Amino acid sequence: MDEETRADIVGTAGIAGARITIVVSALGAGGTEHVVSLVASHWAGLGCIVTVITLEAPTSQPYYDLDPRVSLERLDLPTQKASKLRAALLVARRLHRLRSVIRRTRPDFVLSFLTRTNVLTLLATRGLPIPVIVSERNNPAVQPFGPFWKWLQLRLYPRAFALVTMTTGALDHFPPAVRRSGRVIANAVNLPAVWQKRRGNNVLTAVGRLTSQKGFDLLLEAFAKVAPEHPEWKLVIWGEGEARKELEAQRDTLGLNDRVEMPGVTARPGIWVETADAFVLSSRYEGWGIALLEAMASGVPVVSFACEWGPTDMIDHGEDGILVPNGDIDALADALSNLMGDSALRTRLAANAEASVRRYDAEHILSQWDAVAVAALEHAGARKTAVKPKVVPVSG
Numbered sequence: 445m446d447e448e449t450r451a452d453i454v455g456t457a458g459i460a461g462a463r464i465t466i467v468v469s470a471l472g473a474g475g476t477e478h479v480v481s482l483v484a485s486h487w488a489g490l491g492c493i494v495t496v497i498t499l500e501a502p503t504s505q506p507y508y509d510l511d512p513r514v515s516l517e518r519l520d521l522p523t524q525k526a527s528k529l530r531a532a533l534l535v536a537r538r539l540h541r542l543r544s545v546i547r548r549t550r551p552d553f554v555l556s557f558l559t560r561t562n563v564l565t566l567l568a569t570r571g572l573p574i575p576v577i578v579s580e581r582n583n584p585a586v587q588p589f590g591p592f593w594k595w596l597q598l599r600l601y602p603r604a605f606a607l608v609t610m611t612t613g614a615l616d617h618f619p620p621a622v623r624r625s626g627r628v629i630a631n632a633v634n635l636p637a638v639w640q641k642r643r644g645n646n647v648l649t650a651v652g653r654l655t656s657q658k659g660f661d662l663l664l665e666a667f668a669k670v671a672p673e674h675p676e677w678k679l680v681i682w683g684e685g686e687a688r689k690e691l692e693a694q695r696d697t698l699g700l701n702d703r704v705e706m707p708g709v710t711a712r713p714g715i716w717v718e719t720a721d722a723f724v725l726s727s728r729y730e731g732w733g734i735a736l737l738e739a740m741a742s743g744v745p746v747v748s749f750a751c752e753w754g755p756t757d758m759i760d761h762g763e764d765g766i767l768v769p770n771g772d773i774d775a776l777a778d779a780l781s782n783l784m785g786d787s788a789l790r791t792r793l794a795a796n797a798e799a800s801v802r803r804y805d806a807e808h809i810l811s812q813w814d815a816v817a818v819a820a821l822e823h824a825g826a827r828k829t830a831v832k833p834k835v836v837p838v839s840g
């Protein structure tokens with residue numbers, strides 16, 4: 445019997461009342477933060493006592509809605525650039541505060557997200573009889589996080605109760621000692637609760653942090669090649685990040701300042717689906733590609749690099765989207781030109797996409813998280829039973 449089936453049989457009664465602590469670096473705009481808010485709110489709704497720990501300052505506010513029953517603990521030690529000595533001191537302080545909060549929240553299990561935070565959580569829980577689930581949310585083969593953190597990851601991950609990745613490809617990157625406790629859980633579709641289609645203005649949309657990973661520099665090059673052929677179309681890139689100045693300079697150098705908008709982060713999560721007439725994902729690599737999934741679910745035709753990992757899991761090329769070789773600017777330009785110039789193609793791809801991604805509905809994906817929770821709770825119960833002290837009768 446697989447874990448998802450067992451979770452269904454046990455039902456919510458097997459999870460209700462559990463004490464769960466979730467650790468993530470921050471709760472801003474992003475795919476990981478989206479998943480944390482979804483899972484934490486779901487478990488709180490089942491009657492669990494859920495605490496989310498972040499490294500953020502006390503004044504920070506979540507971008508995504510959280511169930512009011514979820515408790516937030518901010519360690520006030522956000523990530524920042526620092527010298528090696530200062531960085532080491534910050535790590536030590538984070539470990540101390542994280543361990544203190546975890547012990548105070550008395551969780552039945554801990555769920556941690558993202559590599560460095562996972563390493564910190566595994567270090568902070570050493571010696572504590574608490575199962576720890578870690579989740580990788582990016583491509584572990586190419587994600588840059590330094591040789592020291594990589595070494596710690598490989599040493600500590602085998603101690604985790606489970607590793608959750610979003611794709612089989614990501615899980616296969618890890619050694620057998622880690623893979624044998626692995627679970628693959630894709631991101632769920634979670635469109636805005638209230639939205640309306642305001643389309644028809646020929647808006648090509650891209651969404652993501654303004655970083656090298658997202659490949660918006662490649663997208664600008666591709667769009668510049670075909671923009672003259674499609675003067676009625678404009679490109680809107682939603683997101684914020686450290687590459688903004690470089691991307692704006694590139695846009696202007698390419699003569700696209702009146703054809704490309706970069707308005708920042710949307711006022712409400714996912715609301716960009718209202719105005720998108722086509723969507724493009726230009727990432728060099730991905731953990732999944734939640735914006736791509738949202739576009740497909742909202743009936744927007746999509747073009748994507750066939751980067752690892754995520755897009756090739758979601759898209760059946762030519763049926764519900766278009767895949768092009770990863771990093772091939774000319775191929776991306778041709779695909780965009782075909783899509784922008786063919787309304788019948790857009791209509792067909794959009795309809796097929798909306799139907800195909802129903803397999804990623806929130807109910808189904810959350811049941812998989814429930815299955816991992818049930819397994820962790822069973823493990824925690826077994827450990828408590830195993831270490832339960834013997835009662836020795838005292839003779840009178």
